Amino acid sequence: MSGKIQQQLYTRERGGVFSSTDGFDTIAVSEGLDKALVKKYLHPFCLYYAPKALTTSGQKEASLYPEAVTLFQPETGDMVIGQAVYVPADFTGQRSAYFMHNYVIPSGLKEEYIKNSTKVFQIRDFNTSYDIEQGKVLPELDTVEHDGQDVPAEKDALFEKLAITDSHFKQLLFAVMTSIAGKKKVFISLNAPLQDYSKYAMQLLELIYLYLPYAHRRKLGAMTFSSAPETKNYIHVTFFEPGTLSYGDRSIEKQFIFDLADGRISGVSIEGERHEYIEFALSRFSKSARIDDFFDFAEASLSGLPTEQQLELSSYYQLTDLYLTITGGDTSIYSKNKVGFVTGLMKFLQVHHEEKPEMVELFLKLLREEKMAADEDFALDYIHAVLNINKILGRDEVFSFILETVNYHRNHPLFGQLWKLIEQDRPSHERILNLMNGNPGYGVVLEQYFGERFKPVIRVEDILRELKLMLGAPFLLNIEKFIMVVMDKVESSLKREQNIFKAVLAIKDFKLDKEDLPFLDFKQRLIESSERALLEQIRPSELTREDIMNFGKIFSKGMKGNEDRPKDKYLIIDALYQLLSMPARAESYDLRSLSKGQREQVRDILQQQLRQNPSVEHLGLLDIAYGSDYDDVDYGSLLRHLIQYSDDKTVLFFIQKSQLLVGRDVRFKNLLLRYFVSDPRSIWNDKTYRKELKSIRNSSFNRLLKEVELETAKNPIVKFIKKKSLKR
Secondary structure (H helix, E strand, O other), X not given: OOOOEEEEEEEEEEOOOOOOOEEEEEEEEEOOOOHHHHHHHHHHHOOOOOOHHHHHHOOOOHHHOOOEEEEEOOOOOOEEEEEEEEEOOOOOOOOOEEEEEEEEEOHHHHHHHHOOHHHHHOEOOOOOOOOHHHOOEEOOEOOOOEOOOOOHHHHHHHHHHXXXXXXXXXXXXXXXXXXXXXXXXXEEEOOOOHHHHHHHHHHHHHHHHHOOOHHHHOOOOEEEEEOOOOOOOOOOEEEEOOOOOOOOOHHHHOOEEEEOOOOEEEOOOOOOOOOHHHHHHHHHHOOOOOOHHHHHHHHHHOOOOOHHHHHOHHHHHHHHHXXXXXXXXXXXXXXXXXXXXXXXXXXXXXXXXXXXXXXXXXXXXXXXXXXXXXXXXXXXXXXXXXXXXXXXXXXXXXXXXXXXXXHHOOOOOHHHHHHHHHHOOHHHHHHHHHHHHOOHHHHHHHHHHHHHHHOOOOOHHHHHHHHHHHOOOHHHHHOHHHHHHHHHHHHHHHOOOOOHHHHHHHHHOOOOOOOOHHHHHHHHHHHHHHHHHHHHHOOHHHOXXXXXXXXXXXXXXXXOOOOHHHXXXXXXXXXXXXXXXXXXXHHHOOXXXXXXXXXXXXXXXXXXXXXXXXXXXXXXXXXXXXXXXXXXXXXXXXXXHHHHHOOHHHHHHHHHHOOOHHHHOHHHHHHHHHHHHHOOOOHHHXXXXXXXXXXXXXXXXXXXXXXXXXXXXXXXXXHHHHHHHHHO
């Protein structure tokens, strides 16, 4: 369609544009008007419902029949304004008909009509007849002639004539706006003569139109006369013939009904409720004042928002409060509902905020005056709205407001809740923490925040899990307070861990998906701190074999630091780890690098550790455990150790290995003699082991065995045991 206004005429004739037979059809049309559009959109609205009161009586006087004006706006973006009039006799002279003239305003010109109601409702150039001899082509137009009547100035007279009150108008405005935004329809009957019906309907419609926001005007569809209420696509407001409403019709019952001729209104009840925009419009309306400046403000504020939000009544309620505050400079409206007010700002600033400087300045002004969200009842909701707005604006003064709020609620449960809210917006979270980190005055608050963050977690494993989650924001590692809190938390947790070795190993194994230098430095500090805590906490004499092995994993690269007490423990346990982890190399290990006290502890702990079934491979360790600083070994004690804790096989191996001692060490010889003769568990009592002992080729040892045989022969108890053994 061209950029000019198009026309269409429709009536009953001898053939038309689309049909060559007699009947109703388009009889003339502008060349720029797409024929498909005519058939799809215009033809369904080319109709006229004559008043039942006149048709029933057989009235033929055309002047008594009201014209019917139709306004609708299909999804093409065009605006269609048409008028249908009653025709007593068609071209045959035998039957009545109607004649309709439509103007199609293209979308490019539509805004002029949206902002000038007289162009829509005061058109004076509707044709009521047409000679088909003039052809089927109508001219395209640049404009349509219209009157310039000041309808608001005459509203009092109109209201008096139609018996409409300001309350009625308030309800009408609410109903029409709701209808345009939703699905309900508005049906109106007027207490007016039929021949003047459409004139009054048009005046009332124009008054309503003047108080409709532009977004609603772009959707409005209306019919100024119908013989009965009927829902129709694109039509929101229908004026119907008085007395034709069927209150039993359930489909009609659900709509907004203003049966003013009968004094009945249903489907709308707004009395006693606060409707900010409606109240504002009515206050201006009572003074016959237009509110185009508000509409311009609303238009700019709604820019970029979805159509649904541009039509919602709630949007205009919020905009009314904002408009009155901005233009009046009075923040009393804000004071009555601070959260709702700021939430309204958030709604409109979320898109195209750079085109809404007045709103931005109002927002910043409110924050300057508030200084902080001090009220506990709405602080969370208020900060939530502020954060959302600042996602868009990114102003440092907003962060200062949030910081003051957090600081104010430092000793209240809100403190933690506020931080949880802040954490949901990572850029704001980072900016706020960096601002705090750069201001020593916030040091206490910063430390408290991190402390609260880790307060619910107790075990090292849980701390590391929380830490991994938090380090999704790697900037935290640039904040020394954060590192200090984590280190203190881990250190205190290690003191309560049942298995501190497992906890420290978890720290050493702690990883992130992406590890940079700050993280690696932080992890190293954490490891060194946990190693010190471990050394301070443990007692070497109380460690299990597993503990000692885990110690070796933890200190695989040695120990950093030279503190005396931890260093002393480290050297002792490290020596134990070296010995116990590689018992086959025990003979090459030199304890002389340790102090005398440390060597004694190592020997004592080795003796403890080797009480659990020491085997042949542990004999070298036992030499160290029962050794001395003079390179000798207390073989007697070693033998007693094996007799008490080891198995027969290991005892036999040791005796075989130590056979030469029998000739050199009297104490060892005597201990061995007592063992063979008196110990009920002696391997001498076992035939197989006795044979192994007798196979040893050492004269001193052989003499010992003869002595054993002699002694066992004298001892009746031993004889008995021996006899039992032989039977087995």
